[in-house]
Amino acid sequence: MIDEYVNQLYRSADPDLPETKELKDETRQHLEETVAELVFDGYSEQAAMKIAINRFGGEEQSQALIHELQLIQKLFAKQILRAGIVVLIFSLLAGISGFVARDISSPFERGIPYQLGEAWKTTDSAPLKTVVEEEWMVTGARIYSLSNNQVTLEQSYGDNVPSVFRPFISSLTNGTPDEGWEVELDVIDTVVLGLTLALLGLSAAHVLFAIWIIIQRHRTDRLSRTTTVLSIVIPALSILLYFVTKKRP
Template sequence: MTRLKHLDDYVDTLYQNADPRLQETIDLKEETRTHLEQSIRDLMLTGRSETEATRIALDRFGGAEQADSIIKTMQIQQNRFATRLFHIGLGVLLSSMIVFIASLWIGGKYDLTFADAVYLNVAEAVPIDAETGQAILQTSGLIHGVSMTATDTPGEAVSLSKRWAGTLGLISDERSYLENDVFTVIDVVDPRKIGSILLLIGLTVYYVLSTVWGVITLHTRQRLNLLSLALLLTLNVIGFWMANRVTSKEE
């Protein structure tokens, strides 16, 4: 029991610079303790006393230098993992920005398509009917609803929509046109809204992953405190740089 307590104290001292809350530290301490205990038993089987066996086992392990090397290796792995997360977040952000810019261009092109869909079909439609509305719906796959009302005879109206129209609330928009005394409203899928939602998702993914990267990196550099965390959460990468500068000056 005394030997085991001695080993526990020794292992705790070896890894005092590692975060005791991390599962990696807990596993590492347990592996080291098990390794040392087995080495002591093997040496005692050769006829050495417990004290001598313990001394030899500790010498063979390498002591604090070996522990520091293991800790540094573990920290390097953590930093690599954090950097990988940051690169993933940055890649997602850049991809979503490209998609957003493309959606603006595509949305502008489809604005002309939607306008033509109304003007070309309503210009010759007298009176308005379901056939005209159906022709507008078929002009583009992004048009999912159309309603037409004659301005001179409000009772004359047509309203049509596709079956899946009700599922597009977040990415749909209305376009209004007045042509040939017919007020036409079409419900369309707006590429710009799709791009905006994807951009928001990209920003969120980037913020979360870059924050995780910042927390891990500051922690391994022993610079994680309330101020650095606040700077990181509010200013992200700029806050990370500022937190490094502030803690460096304090040291």
């Protein structure tokens, strides 16, 4: 009878919350001890149960405790949702920023390979070190001479890039073969970097939204349209970004 009453009393609270389990154990222990004392004093089990409930504070106080638990759960769900939204926005901004950074800061768009080639033609030397140190996207530079279908490395300079960052480095070539020179630059591929950060962010957002959906399911015993849409859209975006980054060279 006590177990049935306790389960009925806390039926609307999340059974997985530590607070719920603690309250249920305390309620059960208090009722068992009180009922045992009253039965020993001569009360029937039913009468003892009623008196024990009143001594505990009555059903109204118990419901107030349950309501407090639900408020805590609701607040936690809101925090999870906000964190998921922040991570989602960061992911989208990271993906977009990769394309913007490439268009704004690309050394090829600003004619740096051509400038290096012209400097090498004029003085047999080019300021490769200066370019690598001053251009944040450039991690290495090489100049090749082209003669009689032969390619000869004339000058090179580069930073030591940790192996973990090498997937985000692309080697791109630019030059004028007719004039006998070619410049190769190792540049940070901001598009791949941005898409990778976006993929990681979306994966984290997916986990946060999944937790939020589970909490909502426990609280309301149903899923709203917004919850259903998020549960479909976020995984779809993660899968799409995964295949996009996987197909890039």
